[in-house]
Amino acid sequence: MRRAVFLDRDGTIVEEAGYLERLDRMVFYPYSVDAIRALNRAGFAVVVITNQAGIARGIVRESFVGEAHRHIAARVEAGGARIDGFYYCPHYATGTVKEFARDCDCRKPQPGMLRKAAADLDLDLSQSFAVGDRWHDVGVATAVGARGILLRTGLGRREEASPQPDVRPAAIVDDLAAAAAWILEQR
Ligand SMILES: [Mg+2]
Numbered sequence: 001m002r003r004a005v006f007l008d009r010d011g012t013i014v015e016e017a018g019y020l021e022r023l024d025r026m027v028f029y030p031y032s033v034d035a036i037r038a039l040n041r042a043g044f045a046v047v048v049i050t051n052q053a054g055i056a057r058g059i060v061r062e063s064f065v066g067e068a069h070r071h072i073a074a075r076v077e078a079g080g081a082r083i084d085g086f087y088y089c090p091h092y093a094t095g096t097v098k099e100f101a102r103d104c105d106c107r108k109p110q111p112g113m114l115r116k117a118a119a120d121l122d123l124d125l126s127q128s129f130a131v132g133d134r135w136h137d138v139g140v141a142t143a144v145g146a147r148g149i150l151l152r153t154g155l156g157r158r159e160e161a162s163p164q165p166d167v168r169p170a171a172i173v174d175d176l177a178a179a180a181a182w183i184l185e186q187r
């Protein structure tokens with residue numbers, strides 16, 4: 001079984017842009033590919049997990065999410081790095097698109113995407129990390145016995161200013177580059 005680092009997408013790998021629904025609005029942070037490559041080389045599976053409630057809200061086309069993830073994969077591969085899997089939650093309980101307007105077990109902090117990835121990729125969640133700019137990115141880690149890291153990019157500074165009593169980050173760091181360095185120091 002492999003250890004994994006689960007990465008949020010918006011505000012973590014690419015800039016937070018509200019409901020990202022067009023490729024020309026997607027802006028990579030300059031260190032993202034380097035950080036992913038460092039995690040690859042240390043033997044971690046790198047898996048993207050992203051809440052995409054914009055699908056249930058009728059703002060984001062589901063086909064665009066696949067297109068965006070192919071674009072991210074290509075950009076990462078061009079830099080000599082690799083993302084082992086992409087998972088997204090299209091649901092939102094009060095959404096307007098009927099097929100996605102429901103409660104689910106995959107919207108972070110629910111751990112459904114991590115459990116699916118663990119089954120697909122043979123991952124040891126207890127030895128894994130989840131990284132993101134929202135408290136639910138930390139909470140999804142602790143829900144499966146992994147460690148969660150909050151970033152100050154995206155919406156992270158606002159989150160840091162509103163601590164959640166039941167969500168305990170293993171670390172709070174400036175950005176994905178710092179998170180990768182912190183994870184590699186734990187070994
Ligand atoms: Mg985010």
Ligand SMILES: [Zn+2]
Binds near residue numbers: 089090106
């Ligand atoms: Zn879901």
